[in-house]
Amino acid sequence: MRLNPVFMLSATDVAHFPSESKTANAPEVAFLGRSNVGKSSLINSLLGAKLAHTSSTPGRTRSINFFALYEGTGSKQKAQPSLIFADLPGYGYAKISKSISSEWPQFIEPYLTERETLALAICLVDTNIPPQASDTQLITFFKQMQRPFLVVGTKADRLSNNVLSKSLAALRQAHEVDEILPISAKTDAGTKVLWQHLMEVMD
Numbered sequence: 001m002r003l004n005p006v007f008m009l010s011a012t013d014v015a016h017f018p019s020e021s022k023t024a025n026a027p028e029v030a031f032l033g034r035s036n037v038g039k040s041s042l043i044n045s046l047l048g049a050k051l052a053h054t055s056s057t058p059g060r061t062r063s064i065n066f067f068a069l070y071e072g073t074g075s076k077q078k079a080q081p082s083l084i085f086a087d088l089p090g091y092g093y094a095k096i097s098k099s100i101s102s103e104w105p106q107f108i109e110p111y112l113t114e115r116e117t118l119a120l121a122i123c124l125v126d127t128n129i130p131p132q133a134s135d136t137q138l139i140t141f142f143k144q145m146q147r148p149f150l151v152v153g154t155k156a157d158r159l160s161n162n163v164l165s166k167s168l169a170a171l172r173q174a175h176e177v178d179e180i181l182p183i184s185a186k187t188d189a190g191t192k193v194l195w196q197h198l199m200e201v202m203d
């Protein structure tokens, strides 16, 4: 199914989050991970459009950017979105070993704990670097909150199959998760499988 993406708004405060009148309570998917892991690039790759701003400099995304995804195009586009994407600012950028909550802007934690329509969190981890404590911390947070999450391994295109398999095994072990889906925003590898997970959220 093709979804038509439309940028909604950029939130720097809880008060700015899109309300029910805008989202029609459509399920929301949040993209989380360290700065530069490839959140905005993955969103663009999934949407087939360059809507989210990407940068080689960490810390590009400083607010939560919401995108509404509509079924149908032109006159056949539905009035209400079917899915919402939320592109979040990265963590682990300014200071190295601070806890996620102290590093992160004040509005991220309320977003994660209070956003009722949040249906799935995509936790991005970089397959090109060793397991990071800040990522374990985020994944533990979702386990404890019993909120649905999915871990994806980014920038898989940079590694040979052999090195990628080893990296994924190390990441699964460190973060104590059964599955990490390898993806590449560059080659679109893995994005079809990821869309299958997103479709389940929409049902």
Ligand SMILES: Nc1nc2c(ncn2[C@@H]2O[C@H](COP(=O)(O)OP(=O)(O)OP(=O)(O)O)[C@@H](O)[C@H]2O)c(=O)[nH]1
Binding pocket: 033, 034, 035, 036, 037, 038, 039, 040, 041, 042, 053, 054, 055, 056, 057, 058, 059, 060, 061, 062, 088, 089, 090, 091, 154, 155, 156, 157, 158, 183, 184, 185, 186, 187
């Ligand atoms: N080779 C390769 N490079 C990638 C991939 N995804 C992202 N990048 C590169 O990684 C850098 C960061 O990408 P972004 O998508 O801006 O990362 P982000 O997680 O949104 O970063 P912040 O907004 O700073 O938190 C850019 O230079 C991208 O081109 C990928 O799948 N493969």
Ligand SMILES: [Mg+2]
Binding pocket: 039, 040, 041, 053, 054, 060, 061, 087, 088
């Ligand atoms: Mg970004």
